[in-house]
Amino acid sequence: MGRTLTEKVWDAHVVRRVDDEPDLLYIDLHLVHEVTSPQAFEALRLAGRPLRRPDLTIATEDHNVPTTDTLLPIADPVSAAQVEALRKNCADFGVRLHPMNDPGQGIVHVVGPQLGLTQPGMTIVCGDSHTSTHGAFGALAFGIGTSQVEHVLATQTLPQRPPKTMAVTVDGPLPAGVTAKDLILAIIARIGTGGGQGHVIEYRGEAVRALSMEGRMTVCNMSIEAGARAGMVAPDDMTFAHLRGRPHAPAGADWDAAVAYWRTLVTDDDAVFDREVVLDAAGLSPFVTWGTNPGQGAPLSSRVPDPADYADPAARASVERALAYMALTPGTPLRDVPVDTVFIGSCTNGRIEDLRAAADILRGRRIAGGLRVLVVPGSMTVKADAEAEGLDEVFRAAGAEWRSAGCSMCLGMNPDTLRPGERSASTSNRNFEGRQGPGGRTHLVSPAVAAATAVTGRLTAPADL
Amino acid sequence: MEAFTTHTGRAVPLRRSDVDTDQIIPSDWLKRIERTGFGAGLFSEWRADPGFVLNDPAYAGATILLAGPDFGTGSSREHAVWALQDHGFKAVISARFADIFRGNALGNGLLPVELPAGTVEALTDRVEADPTVEITVDLDRREVRAPGLVAGFDIDDFTRWRLMEGLDDVGLTMRQQEAIAAFETTRPAWLPTTR
Known part of the structure; x- marks a missing residue:
C-alpha cells in the first residue's frame, strides 16, 4: 500500500522502532526562543549533559521583546531576565542566537523559513505550538513542551507515537477576495478545535496548490487551532523556487540531489488517510x-x-x-x-x-x-x-x-x-x-x-x- | 519524576469545554525562568471571580480535576502542567485532551485520564452533589473508581510502565546513543546546519 506524505517523512526519521514503545524520531532542526527553553537548559546543566547538536539548533528572541524603543533595555525586569537567560544559555552551549536588534531577529517561525533552514522532508520542533507553520514546505513540524525541549537538546531525538493522518482537501479556486487566513478559519470552524486531535493534517486540492508559500504557512500555522499535531503541504515547484538561493538552502549538485528527493514527498495515489474532509472553495468568503x-x-x-x-x-x-x-x-x-x-x-x-x-x-x-x-x-x-x-x-x-x-x-x-x-x-x-x-x-x-x-x-x- | 501508581482524592468539577492553556496559566507567568511556583498563577483570571469553583472552600484540597472536553488546547506551555501540579493536582479527567498538553502531563507524572463524555459527566454530577466524594485513579488497573462507578481507561503499556516507575524520557533515550549516532551517519549531506 502507498504511503502519505506524513508517513514518508516520519519513516525517514525513525532511529529505533520497538514493539509497544514509541518510535524514537530524529529531529533535523530545533528552533529555540526565550520562553520555553530556560528550564530545559537548566536541566542539562544540572545533569551535566552537553547539547548534542548545537549545529542543528538556532535561537531567537521574540515573545518578550518590545517593538518600540528596542535600543533601550527591556523595561520589565522579569522579561529582561528571561531574555538574558537565553543569551547566557546560548553562549554557554554554543547555540547561534539572533538577539534583539540583530538584522536576523524575528519570530522564530518567520526566521527559519527566511534563512532557508526550513526544507521539505525535515523534522522540525520548537517549544511553541505554532511550529506547524513549517509544514508549508512539506516538513513535519510540531510544537513541544519544555521537557521535550530538554530531550531534543540532549539527544536530538524525541520518542513519539506515529500520528494518524487526515486529508483536508479544498476543491476549486478560492473566490476573489478570499485569503489563506479566511480558508484556515473556515476549516477550523468546520472540524472544531479538537477535530484534528492525534492527526497530522495534509492540506490538498486546487485552492491549496494555488496558495503562495506565505499563504501555505498561514494555513499550516493554525493547524494547532484545529487540534492537529501538525499541518503539511506537499512540496512543489513553488516550494523549490521559494527556497532556492536562501542562505541555508542546498546549492550546486546538492540542490539537484535535494530536489530529486523532495519530488518523492507526495502522498501516493493508493495511500489511505485515517480521516478525510472536503471543502468546496466556492462557498468561502472573508x-x-x-x-x-x-x-x-x-x-x-x-x-x-x-x-x-x-x-x-x-x-x-x-x-x-x-x-x-x-x-x-x-x-x-x-x-x-x-x-x-x-x-x-x-x-x-x-x-x-x-x-x-x-x-x-x-x-x-x-x-x-x-x-x-x-x-x-x-x-x-x-x-x-x-x-x-x-x-x-x-x-x-x-x-x-x-x-x-x-x-x-x-x-x-x-x-x-x-x-x-x-x-x-x-x-x-x-x-x-x-x-x-x-x-x-x-x-x-x-x-x-x-x-x-x-x-x-x-x-x-x-x-x- | 514522581512515580504514579494509584491515587485517591477529592475532585473539583470544572464544567467548561476548551479550557485552553492561556486560562490554565496566563502568559504573564511565562516570563519566569524557574520550574516551580506556578500554583499561584493557576486559572488566575478565573479565580478573580469569587464564584469560580476553585474558590469554593468545599473543594479546597482536592487533587483531581474534572473538566469538559478538549482540555489543554492552545499553547505548548508546559507551565500549565507545572501550575496544576504545584496547586496539588495529581490527575485530570476529561473526554479529550489536546496532544501537546497530554504529552507534557505524561512527561511530568500528572496523569491525563481520558474517559467518555458521559462518564465524566456522571463523575461531575456526583462531585457537585457531594464535594466529599472520593475518586480513585488506579493506573495499575487502568480504571477510575467512585462510589457506584467503575470506568476503565486506555493507556499504552510503555507509558504506564514509565509512569509507574517514575522514569523520565531523557534518561531512557540516553541509553540509545549508539543507535542515534548510527542514524546520523545516514543523513543526507545536503541537510542544513545552523552554522
Whole structure:
C-alpha cells in the first residue's frame, strides 16, 4: 500500500522502532526562543549533559521583546531576565542566537523559513505550538513542551507515537477576495478545535496548490487551532523556487540531489488517510471569529449566533459564555461590531505578503479616528524588505504605527497589549479570553480584513469599502 | 519524576469545554525562568471571580480535576502542567485532551485520564452533589473508581510502565546513543546546519 506524505517523512526519521514503545524520531532542526527553553537548559546543566547538536539548533528572541524603543533595555525586569537567560544559555552551549536588534531577529517561525533552514522532508520542533507553520514546505513540524525541549537538546531525538493522518482537501479556486487566513478559519470552524486531535493534517486540492508559500504557512500555522499535531503541504515547484538561493538552502549538485528527493514527498495515489474532509472553495468568503476559541467563527457577512440555535447543552453554554465575555448580542451583523485596536502581524500573518495585502488596502486611505493600529513585521528582514518597498510609508501615512519585529500583540508577554474591555481585529491565531491582555476581546481576521477594519473602525471586508 | 501508581482524592468539577492553556496559566507567568511556583498563577483570571469553583472552600484540597472536553488546547506551555501540579493536582479527567498538553502531563507524572463524555459527566454530577466524594485513579488497573462507578481507561503499556516507575524520557533515550549516532551517519549531506 502507498504511503502519505506524513508517513514518508516520519519513516525517514525513525532511529529505533520497538514493539509497544514509541518510535524514537530524529529531529533535523530545533528552533529555540526565550520562553520555553530556560528550564530545559537548566536541566542539562544540572545533569551535566552537553547539547548534542548545537549545529542543528538556532535561537531567537521574540515573545518578550518590545517593538518600540528596542535600543533601550527591556523595561520589565522579569522579561529582561528571561531574555538574558537565553543569551547566557546560548553562549554557554554554543547555540547561534539572533538577539534583539540583530538584522536576523524575528519570530522564530518567520526566521527559519527566511534563512532557508526550513526544507521539505525535515523534522522540525520548537517549544511553541505554532511550529506547524513549517509544514508549508512539506516538513513535519510540531510544537513541544519544555521537557521535550530538554530531550531534543540532549539527544536530538524525541520518542513519539506515529500520528494518524487526515486529508483536508479544498476543491476549486478560492473566490476573489478570499485569503489563506479566511480558508484556515473556515476549516477550523468546520472540524472544531479538537477535530484534528492525534492527526497530522495534509492540506490538498486546487485552492491549496494555488496558495503562495506565505499563504501555505498561514494555513499550516493554525493547524494547532484545529487540534492537529501538525499541518503539511506537499512540496512543489513553488516550494523549490521559494527556497532556492536562501542562505541555508542546498546549492550546486546538492540542490539537484535535494530536489530529486523532495519530488518523492507526495502522498501516493493508493495511500489511505485515517480521516478525510472536503471543502468546496466556492462557498468561502472573508471569515472572522466572534467567540473565545478559534473554532467559533463565521463569514463576516453573517451575524453573531444565537445560543438558542444550539441543541447540545454544552455547546449552548460555551456559546453563551463566549458571547458574555465578548460583550456581543445575538443577531448583531458582524459588520456592525466596532473595534478599538487593529493588530497586523504574528507568525500567522507577519510576512511580507501579509504586509503588502494590508498596505494595498490602506494606500491613500486614513484609519478611523480614535483607532490604534499596530503593524508589526514578523522579522527584521521582513521589516527591511517592507521598507525597501515603501510599505512603512503607506502605513504611517494612513495613521498606523510601524513597529520592530516580535510576537507583539499576539500574546500578552510584552508591552503591546489590549486593556480590559478593549476589542481588536487581529491577524494573530488565538482569540482566547485575555490572550492579548487581561479582559481584552479578540476577533481573528485576515490582513486584508484587518486593514479594511482599520479604515472604518468596524469589522469590514475590503469589498465593503 | 514522581512515580504514579494509584491515587485517591477529592475532585473539583470544572464544567467548561476548551479550557485552553492561556486560562490554565496566563502568559504573564511565562516570563519566569524557574520550574516551580506556578500554583499561584493557576486559572488566575478565573479565580478573580469569587464564584469560580476553585474558590469554593468545599473543594479546597482536592487533587483531581474534572473538566469538559478538549482540555489543554492552545499553547505548548508546559507551565500549565507545572501550575496544576504545584496547586496539588495529581490527575485530570476529561473526554479529550489536546496532544501537546497530554504529552507534557505524561512527561511530568500528572496523569491525563481520558474517559467518555458521559462518564465524566456522571463523575461531575456526583462531585457537585457531594464535594466529599472520593475518586480513585488506579493506573495499575487502568480504571477510575467512585462510589457506584467503575470506568476503565486506555493507556499504552510503555507509558504506564514509565509512569509507574517514575522514569523520565531523557534518561531512557540516553541509553540509545549508539543507535542515534548510527542514524546520523545516514543523513543526507545536503541537510542544513545552523552554522
